[in-house]
Amino acid sequence: MIGWVGLLLALGCIALAQRWHGGSLLTLLDGPAFLIVVGGTLGAVILQTPTRYLKQALIQLGWLFRPERLDMASQALRLEAWALRGRQYGLLALEELSDQESEPFTRKGLTMLVDGVEVEHMRELLEAEITIEQERNEHGARVFESLGGYSPTIGIIGAVMGLIQAMFSLEAPAELGAGIAVAFVATIYGVGLANLFYLPVANRLRTLHYHQALFQEMTLEGLLGIAHGDNATQLRRRLQIYLQGE
Template sequence: MDKLSVAGLFIAIFAVYIGFTLDGGHISALFELPAFIIVFGGTLGAVMLQSSMMQFTHAISLLKWVFSPPKYDIDRGISEIVDWATKARESGYLALEDTALEIEDSYTQKGLNLLVDGVDLENFRVVLELDLDIYREHNLRSANVFEAMGGYSPTIGILGAVLGLIHAMGNLAEPELLGQGIATAFIATIYGVGFANLLYLPIANKIRVIIHQQTMYREMICEGLVSIANGENPHAIENKLSAFRLDR
């Protein structure tokens, strides 16, 4: 569980609640179903319209990363790479075949299998870097789905406000309906701006941070495996990869 994400969401919602109620506002006044349907439904529909099915569903699957991000232990990764380098120098690349079967990370497993198969050094790096670039781009496109929601939401909120005012203007002779229409107008604007800046954009940026961490970890794996393929000394490999400890 990412405690920082949980704390951030709680503080954001709590700050809005406290700020509103300190001036005598009632939190129930912020709950307006028609405004919610217009803003949330309109935003969701617009994003679905611009996205492919694969991109949209993958974006939804990445939501869990916000509160439960994948963990990557840099120190452990470096230690494992050094062990693989030592084993390869002592017994050859085929000694890593059983190790590849035990690895859960698909990228690392692919790299070890390429090493065992004796792929030439140039193609070895090209394959790993291409795999990394495609993986990063695929995930970044999914993060862009939430960024797009953050862009559409305030505009849809304005649309909801205009619709609310139209409804209000049609009921000038009935104060109760007039008040309801005006409330929908203002609350739709709040929903549009609030959802964008308290949820959608922070979620998009959080996912990007996690993608960056994943990419750096996989770049370390790539560099380590290429170094092994190049026959470098395990101690020299460890010194080279220690630079990745700065990115945490």
């Protein structure tokens, strides 16, 4: 949740600066400008993005509120315990653990281990799984990156529309001011949404994807070590390099 603290901090500083100069926060609220920027940006991204990738992006947005808990240190300890159990009782003794495992990648690897899949074949299958999942996850991040790319440009469109409206109201100062306000507010919305929300969300998702890939790679390395008959100490050495990056 600390990421949302950053967003609140940024918005809070902008609001404070506005009040500091004696301006009203209400001047930053404009329905037409918001509609132009948000609606136009969403429309452009929907046009270019397949539906399945849009759904993936919405699912990943939920990760920011409830991130998947992938504890590298706890996983390393579990792998060491499985290595000890496998050496003592054989790999079939891990079958019960595979049935109870809730993490999908770990469960798949354990199942292969118990089924006696050849080590190199297991490596190929699980590495392919990691690669494909990362590519699938990247599509979600690209949706928010696209939103961040289009938003400032749509903001400029809103600004130009506001100025056009203002030009038709040169003889009515009140309406002229409203048109100019829409122009500037639309620009703020376009740039602000891109740099305070869309692009940070895209980069945050990529950080979560990286952590997931690292977790899966460590799990794969541990399972391969168990398949090779490594003891707990040997396995710990294998996994230590992954834990140093935590």
